[in-house]
Amino acid sequence: MRMNLTKKDLVNLIYMQLGFSKKISENLIEDFIQITIENLSKGKTLKLSKFGTFIIRQKKSRVGRNPKTKETFVITERKALSFTASKKLQDKLN
Numbered sequence: 001m002r003m004n005l006t007k008k009d010l011v012n013l014i015y016m017q018l019g020f021s022k023k024i025s026e027n028l029i030e031d032f033i034q035i036t037i038e039n040l041s042k043g044k045t046l047k048l049s050k051f052g053t054f055i056i057r058q059k060k061s062r063v064g065r066n067p068k069t070k071e072t073f074v075i076t077e078r079k080a081l082s083f084t085a086s087k088k089l090q091d092k093l094n
Contacts, residue, residue: 040081056082
């Protein structure tokens, strides 16, 4: 069974557990997401203790192939987001 945790769920959890208003809880989540995006787009690494690390990696251009048509094309150089879970998070999940 798949269960998603949405931004609205996070706002409600902060509202119920910390007692902040829903508007403040929503602003807190929005600000965290915005700061995270800004710093990752600048090439910085985001490390959240006991959770994991988000890293921007530079991927080189390479030749790709459409498996259906066998047509080859060049996949351009790009940045990719990578997440590595912390040891504590991995231990909790297992």
